[in-house]
Amino acid sequence: MSEEILRAIVELLAIVAKEDEVTADERASIQNFLEDNLTQDSSIRFLSLFDELTANAHSPGDEAAHISEICMRINQEQTSQQKIIIILNLIIVINADGRISERENELLYLISDHLNIDKRLTDLIKAFVIFQERSKISSRNLMIVDDGNYQIPEKCQRIIRPEFDGFILILRIPNEEVYLAKYVGEHNPVLNEIPMRTNRIYNLASGSSIKFESSDPLYHSEIVNRFRSIAAEHHLTFVADQVSFKFKNGNIGLRNINIQEEGGQLIALMGGSGAGKSTLLNVLNGNDKPSEGSVRVNGVDIHVSPKKIDGVIGYVPQDDLLIEELTVFDNLYYAAKLCFKDLSGDEISELVNKTLESLGLYETRHLKVGSPLEKTISGGQRKRLNIGLELLREPSLLYVDEPTSGLSSRDSENIMDLLKELSLKGKMVFVVIHQPSEDIFKMFDKLIVLDVGGYQVYYGNPIEGISYFKQIVKMVDQSRTANPEQIFNIIESKVINEFGNFTKERKTSPEQWYAHFKEKIKLPKIKETDVIPHKTLHLPSHLKQLGIFTIRDLKSKLSNKQYLLINLLEAPILALLLAFIIRYMPEDTTTYHFSENLNIPVFFFMSVIVSLFMGLTVSAEEIIKDRKILKREAFLHLSRSSYLYSKLIILFSISAFQTATYLALGHWILEIKGMFLPFWLVLFSTSCFANLLGLNISAAFKSAVTVYILIPLLVIPQLILSGVVVNFDKLNPSITTEDKVPMIGEVMASRWAFEALAVHQFKSNAFNAMFYPQDKQMAESEFKTVYTFPRLEDDLEYIHHNIAGASEEEREIIAYKLTTLRNELNKELSKIGYDKFPQVDQLTLSNWSDELFDDTKEFLGKLVTYYNLRFKKANSTKQSKLKELTSSPEQRQVFNELKQDHHNEAVAQLVKNVATAHRILEHNNELVQKLYPIYHDPEFPDHVLDVRAQFYQPQKHFAGMYIDTLYFNVTVIWLMSIFLFVALYFDWLKKIVN
Structure with missing residues (x-):
């Protein structure tokens, strides 16, 4: 209590006490009040002030104004509980001489009115001090402590202390949690180490205890609990x-x-x-x-x-449970939304404002919470707000x-x-x-x-x-x-x-x-x-929780201007830098043409890596920063799936925007036409995969630093095993395969994404799409007649000239070649009919004969003729189309521009694999086509669900169907993403790490 307020209280006591002259008892009560609250020196000084004030007279008009001014000062600093104690001491002073005059009574109620104390409370305190007026005390506000032998009013609370001589009256001031005590007896109990005097009024503050000579102590908490009325439920x-x-x-x-x-x-x-x-x-x-x-x-x-x-049950851990980007109000608002499904928005706002007022945070409700290092509100306010999350629902x-x-x-x-x-x-x-x-x-x-x-x-x-x-x-x-x-x-x-x-x-x-x-x-x-x-x-339904989580997360991200700016500008800036750098033109030209840019495959590859990188970085901290909040929400049994889906909605939206802006700017600079939607589908899917990968590592590790150290470990394998930086044929022999993409490449999203981009760009652009069916038939026929059948004829000659008198080792070689020959001919017969060469099953060591050799050689010749005819037919169709499209100079110009705008030679060279040193290989008794994979569909899968194929093949096999590579690869990326979501939901990676 400040000296100024104490002086104001003494002035009030003086005004009331001098009304009927200050008696010795009144002065003694003032002295007791001062000694209870001050040191000896201070009490003497203020008692002298009291004597001085009572010696000076005021006119009634001046007195009323003086009281009003004093009460105004007290109201600015004292709580309602403290003002009740002031009223108590005023009543004790005016009752010290055993009577209360009409004027003293009038001043008492005037002061209580100026102190905003309800008249009923003043009456209650006065009745307790002057116990002859105890009829004004409701029995529910009165407690008696005795040995159990006294008759007490009905409904009056009672605490029994055996062998206690006398009794203690305790008054509860309703709604203020103020407790006053009066002892009546001869053997004084001890209140907080001070003996209680008979008929003196004491304030039982929190932590007070009354000790008896031969009974258990009586504590403040026991008194409060007895007064408290708690409904049965x-x-x-x-x-x-x-x-x-x-x-x-x-x-x-x-x-x-x-x-x-x-x-x-x-x-x-x-x-x-x-x-x-x-x-x-x-x-x-x-x-x-x-x-x-x-x-x-x-x-x-x-x-x-x-x-x-x-x-x-409610739980407030030591750690912050606050969302730093949200305001004080919003933190409580969304917490309340997740706890009270039946309350409207207005009712929740009213509840939050009421809670903020009780927390003393109402004035800061629109301030952003901020981090402990970048403070917007103080540490004490943060703690109160944390507790407020639970106080909302009490x-x-x-x-x-x-x-x-x-x-x-x-x-x-x-x-x-x-x-x-x-x-x-x-x-x-x-x-x-x-x-x-x-x-x-x-x-x-x-x-x-x-x-x-x-x-x-x-x-x-x-x-x-x-x-x-x-x-x-x-x-x-x-x-x-x-x-x-x-x-x-x-x-x-x-x-x-x-x-x-x-x-x-x-x-x-x-x-x-x-x-x-x-x-x-x-x-x-x-x-x-x-x-x-x-x-x-x-709790609201899972769907409603999803909406609340999503809005809360979105609002926190929108309020973080730096985060928002970086995520909005990151993609276009990367597209601008990358596209500008690789916008290549041959030295002998002055005009840029898409078809001549040798760096387009590089752009495709870097686009995949950028999508992976952006998807990882935007999600890598999402769960780590929410870890403490998630503990509370798990304690409340809020839906984990709703939380995770809300993260996906926000992250996928960010990824959709980033990949769209990246492609829009990149395609505009590099003049890639007609590919925006399919390319966006691939990059968006890749970025979503990276979002889920980032969420998994965010959930599994405890430190953001650890997560960002891990990002290179996740991106670099995607880069190396994409099939671009290192050709799949040139990997370590222990992990590669000749006839298909190696398994380690199949689990890389970058491999599926890049292949989808390259294959779709080549076969589905506006120029190549016109001739792709004919080009595919011609490439197939050419490969058969130039590589496959000559290889089979060479093997046939080797078998015929070496089978007679062959050693055991040579017979093994011949048997292997016969199996390969039989397998390859079966592939052809499956297309044209097995009746064309029924002797195929006789191509074994035991059935070999000169006649079989002649029949086989003749059939191979027929196959060459067959594929030559197919080549000529496809070529004729293509030439007819070309003639139709270039019949006039204007059409030739449009045709050439179409080619320059849509066909890219570097992409064509890549997907045709013309740079390969081995155009045909033999693997597991089959001839593997390495040249023209873009024109070669998967053949004879190992089983009905076998989806593996060579890199850049135009279609994929699944369950007897052939699916376009673009859509199949995008589906695979999403299946991988679904697997990552399941792993995230069940915390598989976290369990492995732990």
């Missing part, structure tokens, strides 16, 4: 019965913890480092399952039947981990005031706290102290706890101070060696403290109720 019981916990490594974290409490308690969990405070909190709130024992809320084991108490049982850590003493007191207020509403609040101040320590109703190894070494009243430990070690100082640090100084005190230095050995081990606990502490016993506590959590 809100009644709360909590039991932790013989709870033990063992870590996975075998270490014991908790040993036989016992707690039994009813609602309305603020309970402190304290202990030194490694004592198991956080472990106990996590076991009590249901996060960790005990190795032994049970934790029951209203008879329900929270680890066996957690769904029965959904919404009953759970019956709340667990709070280190709420005052790192805060100033004032901020700490504000936080604890909030929690105390919640307990006063009948809730139960467990708080893990480290070295609280004396004022905070007094707020707690119960204290649980743990020692190293998870031993419970104290359970009871906090103030009594200090005396408990002092008595055990027989300390000379038995004063009931409320410095909690003394507890740990005693518990952890060290042995002193012969040189007077502290050793590492403790005087009293945890086991010894636990033995004292079992011997001296009487554990409370409560009657458990079987009524399920009131649930304050009403």
